[in-house]
Structure formats: C-alpha cells, structure tokens
Amino acid sequence: MFHLLDIIGTIAFAMSGALTAMNKKLDLFGVFIIAFVTAVGGGTLRDVMIGRTPVGWMLDLEYVYVICFAFVLTLVFRKKFEKLRTSLFLFDTIGLGVFTLIGLEKGISVGLHPTICIALGTMTACFGGVIRDILCAEIPVIFRKEIYATICILGGIVFFLLKSFHLDNDILYLITSLVIISVRLMAVKFKWYLPTLEKN
Amino acid sequence: MFHLLDIIGTIAFAMSGALTAMNKKLDLFGVFIIAFVTAVGGGTLRDVMIGRTPVGWMLDLEYVYVICFAFVLTLVFRKKFEKLRTSLFLFDTIGLGVFTLIGLEKGISVGLHPTICIALGTMTACFGGVIRDILCAEIPVIFRKEIYATICILGGIVFFLLKSFHLDNDILYLITSLVIISVRLMAVKFKWYLPTLEKN
Amino acid sequence: MFHLLDIIGTIAFAMSGALTAMNKKLDLFGVFIIAFVTAVGGGTLRDVMIGRTPVGWMLDLEYVYVICFAFVLTLVFRKKFEKLRTSLFLFDTIGLGVFTLIGLEKGISVGLHPTICIALGTMTACFGGVIRDILCAEIPVIFRKEIYATICILGGIVFFLLKSFHLDNDILYLITSLVIISVRLMAVKFKWYLPTLEKN
Numbered sequence: 238m239f240h241l242l243d244i245i246g247t248i249a250f251a252m253s254g255a256l257t258a259m260n261k262k263l264d265l266f267g268v269f270i271i272a273f274v275t276a277v278g279g280g281t282l283r284d285v286m287i288g289r290t291p292v293g294w295m296l297d298l299e300y301v302y303v304i305c306f307a308f309v310l311t312l313v314f315r316k317k318f319e320k321l322r323t324s325l326f327l328f329d330t331i332g333l334g335v336f337t338l339i340g341l342e343k344g345i346s347v348g349l350h351p352t353i354c355i356a357l358g359t360m361t362a363c364f365g366g367v368i369r370d371i372l373c374a375e376i377p378v379i380f381r382k383e384i385y386a387t388i389c390i391l392g393g394i395v396f397f398l399l400k401s402f403h404l405d406n407d408i409l410y411l412i413t414s415l416v417i418i419s420v421r422l423m424a425v426k427f428k429w430y431l432p433t434l435e436k437n
Numbered sequence: 438m439f440h441l442l443d444i445i446g447t448i449a450f451a452m453s454g455a456l457t458a459m460n461k462k463l464d465l466f467g468v469f470i471i472a473f474v475t476a477v478g479g480g481t482l483r484d485v486m487i488g489r490t491p492v493g494w495m496l497d498l499e500y501v502y503v504i505c506f507a508f509v510l511t512l513v514f515r516k517k518f519e520k521l522r523t524s525l526f527l528f529d530t531i532g533l534g535v536f537t538l539i540g541l542e543k544g545i546s547v548g549l550h551p552t553i554c555i556a557l558g559t560m561t562a563c564f565g566g567v568i569r570d571i572l573c574a575e576i577p578v579i580f581r582k583e584i585y586a587t588i589c590i591l592g593g594i595v596f597f598l599l600k601s602f603h604l605d606n607d608i609l610y611l612i613t614s615l616v617i618i619s620v621r622l623m624a625v626k627f628k629w630y631l632p633t634l635e636k637n
Numbered sequence: 638m639f640h641l642l643d644i645i646g647t648i649a650f651a652m653s654g655a656l657t658a659m660n661k662k663l664d665l666f667g668v669f670i671i672a673f674v675t676a677v678g679g680g681t682l683r684d685v686m687i688g689r690t691p692v693g694w695m696l697d698l699e700y701v702y703v704i705c706f707a708f709v710l711t712l713v714f715r716k717k718f719e720k721l722r723t724s725l726f727l728f729d730t731i732g733l734g735v736f737t738l739i740g741l742e743k744g745i746s747v748g749l750h751p752t753i754c755i756a757l758g759t760m761t762a763c764f765g766g767v768i769r770d771i772l773c774a775e776i777p778v779i780f781r782k783e784i785y786a787t788i789c790i791l792g793g794i795v796f797f798l799l800k801s802f803h804l805d806n807d808i809l810y811l812i813t814s815l816v817i818i819s820v821r822l823m824a825v826k827f828k829w830y831l832p833t834l835e836k837n
Contacts, residue, residue: 258580264631266587267580281486286681288690290488295553315634353695367772372567374576376774380658380667387666431664434715458780464831466787467780481686490688495753515834572767574776 239410243339244303246332251276251307253329254369256318259311261373271369272308276300278365283340283357287347330421334414336362337389341396341413355393362389384424384431392417439610443539444503446532451476451507453529454569459515461573471569472508476500478565483540483557487547530621534614536562537589541596541613555593562589584624584631592617639810643739644703646732651676651707653729654769659715661773671769672708676700678765683740683757687747730821734814736762737789741796741813755793762789784824784831792817 254275258268277294284292294300311318318325340361344354363379363386370377379385396413404412423429454475458468477494484492494500511518518525540561544554563579563586570577579585596613604612623629654675658668677694684692694700711718718725740761744754763779763786770777779785796813804812823829 259634261576261581262633263576263580264582264633266584266631267577268634270580270586285485285685286690286692287695288488288688290486291547291549291553292486295487295549295556298550298552301552312634347691349691349695350698352698352701353691356695371571371771371774372577372580374571374574374774376661376663377667377772380663380670380772381661382664384666386670431666433662433664434659434668434712459834461776461781462833463776463780464782464833466784466831467777468834470780470786485685488688490686491747491749491753492686495687495749495756498750498752501752512834571771572777572780574771574774 239335239338242331242335242414244299245328246335247276247300247303248307248310249325249328249332250336250365251304252311252325253366255308255311256315257369257373259315268312269308271372272311273304274372275365275369276304276307278368279336279361279363280339280365282364282368283343283361286360287343287349287357289343289347326425330418331414333362333385333389333421334392334417337392337417338396338410338413341393351393351397355390355397358393358396359386359389362386381433382430384429385421387431388417388420388424391420439535439538442531442535442614444499445528446535447476447500447503448507448510449525449528449532450536450565451504452511452525453566455508455511456515456518457569457573459511468512469508471572472511473504474572475565475569476504476507478568479536479561479563480539480565482564482568483543483561486560487543487549487557489543489547526625530618531614533562533585533589533621534592534617537592537617538596538610538613541593551593551597555590555597558593558596559586559589562586581633582630584629585621587631588617588620588624591620639735639738642731642735642814644699645728646735647676647700647703648707648710649725649728649732650736650765651704652711652725653766655708655711656715656718657769657773659711668712669708671772672711673704674772675765675769676704676707678768679736679761679763680739680765682764682768683743683761686760687743687749687757689743689747726825730818731814733762733785733789733821734792734817737792737817738796738810738813741793751793751797755790755797758793758796759786759789762786781833782830784829785821787831788817788820788824791820 251272255268255272257275258271263271277300281292281294284290314321337358340358341354343361344357349357366379367377392413395416396409399409399412451472455468455472457475458471463471477500481492481494484490514521537558540558541554543561544557549557566579566585567577592613595616596609599609599612651672655668655672657675658671663671677692677700681692681694684690714721737758740758741754743761744757749757766779766785767777792813795816796809799809799812
C-alpha cells in the first residue's frame, strides 16, 4: 500500500516537472531530465547529504521505469492536462505525504536527531521541485508562493509527537500522511499563504 | 592515448566555460570558477552520487593544473577565438566522447546496472555544462537547443551492445567514441534538433 | 575563542542570507531556507565532496539553533539594518576568516594536497553565498563584483607558508585570520576589484 502511494507520488512529481519544462519550451531531453529531477531530486540530495550512496534510484531501477512511464504519459496527454488538474493536484499531495515519511524514516535509520529527520523529510518532499525551478532559471516557487514545505515540517512534528506514544508504525504513517494531505488541501482551498516580509 | 584525449577534453570544456563566463562579464575569479566547474562538474556530481569521495580532481591534481593552463590560454588568446571556433568545437566533441566513456566505466566499476551506467556517462559528459549555465543564471543550453546529451545516451547503448560480444576493451572504447564523435559532427553539420513540445 | 568566532560568522552569514531573501520578497519559509543555506551551504558542499557524511550540521545541532536565532533576530530588527551595516560587515568578515580556516583544517584532516585544502577553505567561506544567489536566480555576486574569494585563497597560501615554519597552531590561526580580515577591510575601503575581461 505504502509502496503504491510512493509510485503515485513519483508519477505526480515527474508529471509536474515535465509540464513545467514544456511551459519553458525545453526540448525532449530537457523535459525528461526536469521530470526525472523533480521526482528523485529531493531524495538524491538527502541520500548524498547523509552518505547513503550510490543514491536510491541508482540501486532500484523501478523509479527510473516509473518516471519514463510518467514522461511518456505526459507527452501523449499534454493537451488534456487542463481537465486533469484536480487529479494531478491530488496525486501531488499524496506524493508530499509519502515522500515526507520516507525522508523521516531515512533520517531515523541513520540515527539522526528528530529536528534533522524533519529537515530530511521536508527535503525529500520539496527539494525536487526546488531543483526543477533552479534548472528552469526561476526562484523556487515554494520559497515565495505556496504553503508547501511548512506542511511537511508540521507533518514531521506530528510524527515525532505520536511516535513518543509508541504507536504502531502503520497507524503512525497513516495519521502523519493524513495530516499532511488534509492540511495541504485546506491550504489550497482557503488560500493560506506565508507572509512575505518587507524590509522597509 | 586515452589519457591524452581526456586532457584534450578537459582543456576544451574549461575553455568553453571561460568563454561563457567572459560573455557574462564575470571577473577573473568568476571566469576561473566557471572554467573549473565546466571541466570537472559532471564528474564531481557523478562521484558524489555514487559515493566515490573525495571526488576525482581532489585526488589527482593533474586536472587542476590542466584547467589552470586552459584558463590562462583562454585569457591570453581571448580575442582570437573566433578563428579557432572549429578547433574548439572538435576538442569539445572529443571531450564528449571521452567523458562519456569515463562515466560508463565508473558506473561499471561500482557494479551498477547498464541503464544507470549510461546515465552516469551522460552526466559526466554533459552536467559540467549544466552547472556552468546555472551559475550564469541561464536555462541549461543542452535542455533547449543542441542535441548533445542524446548522443551520449546513444553512445552508451552502443557501448553495452558491443560489450555483450566480449570485444576487446580498446576496440570497445574506440568504436563508442567514434560513434559519439561522428554523430555529433553530423548533428551540427545537418542541424539536427530535438523537438520542443507545445502544451497547447 | 575560535568556537565563538565560528558562531559569530554563522550568525552573520545567516543574516546576510535572510536580508537577501527579504529583498527578493520571499515568504517566511524561503527566507529561513536562504538564511540556512547561506550559513551552512559552503561547509555542506565541502563535506559532501570529501565524503564526510552525514554533513556537519546534521551531527551538531548547535548550528541549527544559532541559525534559527539569527533568523528571528533578522525578522525582528529588519527595519534597523541600515544602521547596523558596519557591524554586519565586520561579522561577515570574521566569518570569512573563520570559515576559511575550518575548510583548510578539514582538508588537512582528510590528507589532501595543500592546493585542494585551499580550494576547500575558499569553498567553505564563499559557496554558501553562491548557493544563496543561485536560489535567488542571480549570477553569484562573488563572480562579478566583490573581491572576496580571492582573499580566502590568499589566506590559504599564507597559512601553508607559515605552517612550513612549524608555528604553533594558535598563532597560525591568528595570523591567517588577521590577514584575511585586514585584506578584506582594505579591499572594501580602497575599492579593490578584480578586472572583468572583454572578449572583443
């Protein structure tokens, strides 16, 4: 079940990358690389920084195949995506929840402090998009518009609070991802933003 | 022989970086860093992601000296480069072939799957240029204009096809680099491009 | 004492990041990430490239707390910074000296060549700012305006020259950082720049 959600998240992230790259009028190779990097970039950064190398997707080819599949799907249905916006947004939100959990677990498995684990969860879920935006020569969207990373941090805090009650892992995962997913849905529905700060 | 070609490729990549940086009106330090990063950035990224650290150029100072040499050469002859365009292009193409082979071999030495080895070959040959463009605040040129990375992928596929016939390593290297170099020459000669995709 | 200066440098770098991010009108999360990355980005890059993982700040939470403190301080006093410009500049210059020394020492501890150690010192002191500028979609300021990285290289050369006289470590650190700090002050005072190079 968790694995299936991981696949869904990967597909959603790859599609979001591919669509951004098409908007920037990149060529086929550029679109593929941006799709790839959006899907695995956060996890790659995490693995490199904690020293789990070769990084995840080099050892488990499934991610490569799933991203290729998402890439082809996006090419074929690229003119239909307006109608699919809601589904895409839902998938992306599932990815946010699952990727945060994967990052949290990786940090715990290396024996890092909860604060750092939360940073790793947020990195896993959000920094693929950051690298996507940098490669497209844009200021990363999560730094200026959407409340996105903050939700991962919140999810991480909930995770460690619940963990201190020695809950079963399945229940822990379920509640954390439900918190992330529902706060994200509410944030978009009610247009919650983080404030920007004027210097003067 | 292979080592000589590696040096030629490194010089060509460093020069391409230095020239790009001069066009952006960077100062001397900026020009040097961009030259350096263009030459070793792809290999550095590869080494970090497969966990071969300290990365290559930190252990073999020859690269550092070669890049310094290329940097000085570019400074001195910077007004003459229009006339040297063809030679530079040839050197750059040699670099493309050699760097792809080095990346392929590194992947094999770590025991990774052929698909991942091809990705590492492409990364070694192309991502120095990607980092160069990001540092110059541009969308990487290989994502939007030139057919470049695709040739490395093609070269990688040829490499593994031939390898399955248990050819001698020297012949394997020779054919793969000749394929990469000749396809690149034809791509430029006949103006082959990858399509860009309109979303609407 | 050295540790105190490290803290002061970290605070100054985090503040410089936060102020840059506010100028770009990023939201609270964006400002925090840019502050964080400016402070620890150079050291992170260094640790990843020499294979000392998990990277420094993941193992020593003090950095995280210091950066959070600097972040809050910058938010609260963001309208007062015009008057504090001189202090900020002094703190930043202390950071330059201390971070260069930390990078030099890390390189020596891994057994790398002095040339590479100087590169690591420069990377530690300067590349947090480079990542900050990339995340803000700007060409890094140290590549085009200020004489900044060059001073770290100079400091590194002085360090190894003095080291060959088998000086006491404390004196070695003191002289190296004083050289870096005083050259930096003079560079700003007398408006020293590196030349840019016109191609035509």
